[in-house]
Amino acid sequence: MDDDKVFKALADPGRRMLLDRLCERNGQTLGQLCETMDMKRQSVTQHLGLLEQANLISTVRRGRQKLHFINPVPLYEVYERWIRKFEEGRLSLLHDLKQELERNKT
Amino acid sequence: MTDKSASFVYVTYIRTTPEKVFEAITRPEMARRYWGHENVSKDWRPGSGWQHIRTDEARTVDLVGEVIESDPPKRLVISWANESQKDDPDQYSRVTFDIEPQGDLVKLTVAHDDLQPGSGMLNGISKGWPHVLSSMKSFLETGQGLGL
Numbered sequence: 001m002d003d004d005k006v007f008k009a010l011a012d013p014g015r016r017m018l019l020d021r022l023c024e025r026n027g028q029t030l031g032q033l034c035e036t037m038d039m040k041r042q043s044v045t046q047h048l049g050l051l052e053q054a055n056l057i058s059t060v061r062r063g064r065q066k067l068h069f070i071n072p073v074p075l076y077e078v079y080e081r082w083i084r085k086f087e088e089g090r091l092s093l094l095h096d097l098k099q100e101l102e103r104n105k106t
Numbered sequence: 107m108t109d110k111s112a113s114f115v116y117v118t119y120i121r122t123t124p125e126k127v128f129e130a131i132t133r134p135e136m137a138r139r140y141w142g143h144e145n146v147s148k149d150w151r152p153g154s155g156w157q158h159i160r161t162d163e164a165r166t167v168d169l170v171g172e173v174i175e176s177d178p179p180k181r182l183v184i185s186w187a188n189e190s191q192k193d194d195p196d197q198y199s200r201v202t203f204d205i206e207p208q209g210d211l212v213k214l215t216v217a218h219d220d221l222q223p224g225s226g227m228l229n230g231i232s233k234g235w236p237h238v239l240s241s242m243k244s245f246l247e248t249g250q251g252l253g254l
């Protein structure tokens with residue numbers, strides 16, 4: 001899946017709020033999500049479409065209902081690719097600094 | 107009546123074949139390389155048991171359950187409980203793996219149903235699955251899992 005799509009999908013406060021709503025309560029219908037969003041039903045539908053294209057949500061049909069689930073797998077991949085790498089860099093910098101200072105002491 | 111209303115649905119797209127994904131779940135020598143555990147069953151047929159065994163020296167059994175449905179390489183449904191809670195039917199949740207080819211990718215959907223809201227299991231799996239699935243994707247695409 002495209003990292004670009006994930007970042008673009010996250011670059012909108014309304015879409016981030018939808019993810020928060022699903023994080024609080026997973027598996028909601030469009031109607032349930034609209035109740036807690038200060039937004040037109042049509043806009044919510046559009047935002048959900050973009051989130052689904054980015055694979056940040058998945059949908060499942062249960063009888064006549066379509067349920068929306070948050071899918072954090074792409075977020076995890078972004079974390080692995082873009083965040084953990086930098087954390088590790090910082091930790092190894094501290095590690096080198098410690099080695100250097102301790103060597104100078106003796 | 108125990109509340110088992112909580113569900114999660116995870117989706118990942120992997121550049122591989124459905125057969126490889128099915129094997130990555132069911133073959134111990136593959137699962138150990140990206141999951142830190144092996145999934146072990148004598149035949150992965152409906153009615154057979156399965157165990158989720160840590161790949162350390164103690165070979166601790168963390169999870170147990172039964173195979174409910176098996177249609178390789180498209181679908182696998184298993185029940186799922188902590189080993190320590192295996193005698194309590196209320197503690198069993200259900201995991202469904204759906205594997206479908208989409209062009210040159212495979213769409214893997216993992217649905218985890220019948221979870222108790224607020225339970226330790228729910229908390230554990232909601233942290234665990236994103237990592238396991240990212241690690242499986244990395245393993246199948248590059249031969250390297252993520253550190254677990």
